[in-house]
Amino acid sequence: MFDDVDLLVCGAGPVGCVVAERAASVLGWRVLVVDRRRHVAGNCHDPVHPSGVRVHRYGPHYFRTNDDALLRYLSRFTEWVPANYEVRSLVRGELLPFPINLTTLERFFGRPLDPTTAGELLDGVRTPVAEPVNSEEYVLGRVGRELYEAFYLGYTRKQWGLHPRDLDPGVCGRVPVRLDRDPRYVGHKHQVMPRDGFTALFGRMLRHRKIRVVLDCPFAEVRGLVRPRRATVYTGPVDEYFGHALGRLPYRSLEFEFVPHAAEFVQPCVQINYPNDFRFTRSVEVKHVTGQRHPHTVVCYETPAATGEPYYPVPRPANRELYARYEELARAETARRRVFFCGRLAQYRYFNTDEVIQEALRCFDTIRRTCTAPAPSPTVRAA
Numbered sequence: 001m002f003d004d005v006d007l008l009v010c011g012a013g014p015v016g017c018v019v020a021e022r023a024a025s026v027l028g029w030r031v032l033v034v035d036r037r038r039h040v041a042g043n044c045h046d047p048v049h050p051s052g053v054r055v056h057r058y059g060p061h062y063f064r065t066n067d068d069a070l071l072r073y074l075s076r077f078t079e080w081v082p083a084n085y086e087v088r089s090l091v092r093g094e095l096l097p098f099p100i101n102l103t104t105l106e107r108f109f110g111r112p113l114d115p116t117t118a119g120e121l122l123d124g125v126r127t128p129v130a131e132p133v134n135s136e137e138y139v140l141g142r143v144g145r146e147l148y149e150a151f152y153l154g155y156t157r158k159q160w161g162l163h164p165r166d167l168d169p170g171v172c173g174r175v176p177v178r179l180d181r182d183p184r185y186v187g188h189k190h191q192v193m194p195r196d197g198f199t200a201l202f203g204r205m206l207r208h209r210k211i212r213v214v215l216d217c218p219f220a221e222v223r224g225l226v227r228p229r230r231a232t233v234y235t236g237p238v239d240e241y242f243g244h245a246l247g248r249l250p251y252r253s254l255e256f257e258f259v260p261h262a263a264e265f266v267q268p269c270v271q272i273n274y275p276n277d278f279r280f281t282r283s284v285e286v287k288h289v290t291g292q293r294h295p296h297t298v299v300c301y302e303t304p305a306a307t308g309e310p311y312y313p314v315p316r317p318a319n320r321e322l323y324a325r326y327e328e329l330a331r332a333e334t335a336r337r338r339v340f341f342c343g344r345l346a347q348y349r350y351f352n353t354d355e356v357i358q359e360a361l362r363c364f365d366t367i368r369r370t371c372t373a374p375a376p377s378p379t380v381r382a383a
């Protein structure tokens, strides 16, 4: 059934779709893509809720990039709509702009400020730290204790089940602090969403006569059966690939609750964060950015969980060390069997959507450079 495969791809998320599309279009390879879920697009999957409203099934994916070439490449598969990623945080009973900006500082400290006086204010409250080694030190060094406790501490504890001092500086360092009134979550050049959604975008990548997609199919079911002539791309959890031989890498999971409303919009912006109230961390009304027009709306409440689907690698030193040992195994597997590990779970690293697509394009380049000669083994092993 699965003979004549050049490239086997485990996972129909952004990485799997991009590598499959490139291999089929550029190299003319026959590609088999398998995914244990019943849909493509991985965590970018954005189905239509029974109310008729498009939702982001696994949490919001706010597409942004500074890379013109990347946007051009993706534009082969979608048109775009402009998007306004505005987030507010519920602090002291008020919805304040987040990331912290000039307006946030004015409302939090209750006095008018300009960029100069706001900079002086932060200089007066921050705790200078030369080289922050964790997220607490990072934030204290930037905005001081009062803002840290109001905006970061509770959110981070809920999100990760860990104290910020037990997480790498980059966890909270992802979020900027601004001395202007820019209310956007990120400052990237392009902030757009695929007009028909991510599932349509990635689905179009796979619509190629050389690509076969098998859904609802765990990798374990094909890994012993299919012998691709050129290479395998694995995008699942790296520890699972090796049967957890070195122990389990920790992942943070999430629970999503979708609440429909018979109103066009119910939130003032796409996302509200709750650092100090409730069990959930944020409520997301993604309709603010999908460009959909509909009389109803849906708000998704996200509650972090210790168990469940692996969504976030947990960035802290002990986990980095364990991953480094898995990475050694992965390198040997690449050398021996031409299995390439790519993506958030396979590289145990937090990537945004644009970053993971760049990573997939790099992975494809490596495969093209190193795997153009067929592997000597037969395509199909006797079942």
Ligand code: UDP
Residues within 6 Å of the ligand: 089, 098, 151, 152, 153, 155, 156, 159, 171, 172, 173, 174, 175, 273, 274, 275
């Ligand atoms: N964070 C926080 N308060 C917030 C939002 C974020 O302390 O209101 C911290 C938290 O630790 C989070 C990290 O900053 O995990 C990165 O936030 P981001 O919004 O980028 O997380 P993502 O949307 O990728 O889950």
